[in-house]
Structure formats: structure tokens, C-alpha cells
Amino acid sequence: MVSETGEWKRLVKHAEYIKSTHLRDLMKDPLRCNKMYATHDGVYLDYSRQRATLETMDLLLDLAERHNLKGRIMAMALGEKINFTEDRAVLHHALRARRDQIGDIIVDGIDVV
Numbered sequence: 001m002v003s004e005t006g007e008w009k010r011l012v013k014h015a016e017y018i019k020s021t022h023l024r025d026l027m028k029d030p031l032r033c034n035k036m037y038a039t040h041d042g043v044y045l046d047y048s049r050q051r052a053t054l055e056t057m058d059l060l061l062d063l064a065e066r067h068n069l070k071g072r073i074m075a076m077a078l079g080e081k082i083n084f085t086e087d088r089a090v091l092h093h094a095l096r097a098r099r100d101q102i103g104d105i106i107v108d109g110i111d112v113v
Contacts, residue, residue: 002063002067005063007063007066008063010059011059014056018051018052018056019051021053022051023050023051026048026051026052026053031054032048032053033048036048036052036054036057076089076090076092077105079106079107079112089107089112091105091107093105094113097113099113101113
């Protein structure tokens, strides 16, 4: 289970520490603010307005790597059966697919778009 890993336990401990920190104080750190953003395909995401630090982000990345988040996302996108309780694929992305994606998401030989 995720909650039994060292990465999770370190994140829980860190959450207790960060809980007493006010966002106003975090926003005073220019290094933090200049590093806590991402851009992709014309979208700018500023997550410095969250009660998180660079350490928080490192801990979250450690947890994601430990549990192979990238691989799990890829498995979902490929239509693999990752919903183990129902033994089926999760197809949230197929619900949002455009018509020009017909034929792109195939599960058990069926085009789910």
C-alpha cells in the first residue's frame, strides 16, 4: 500500500510541518516563487500559490517515482486493465477524446472512442 512506504511517511511528516506555515510567508521567498511553475503547450501553471515548498515538491516526486506514476498513466492511456477491483480499463481520457481520435484508443479489440 502507498501509505506504508517511506516516501508516504516522509510526506505525512512534512505535511504536519507545513501546516503551521502561512502562505503569505512562503510568498516572500523569491527563489521558491520563481521555481514553482510549469508551462506546457502555451499553458502556464503557477503552483507557488499553494502551501507547499520546494521540499514538498521533491517529496511528491519521490512518491510518484516510487509508485511508477508515469508507467501507470501510460497504462491507462493504452487501455490496460488498471481498475483491479472491476478488472477493466479506466477510460476517462476516451470520454474526452475528439472525433479525429477514432481508432486511437482500442481496448479488447474495440474502438472505445
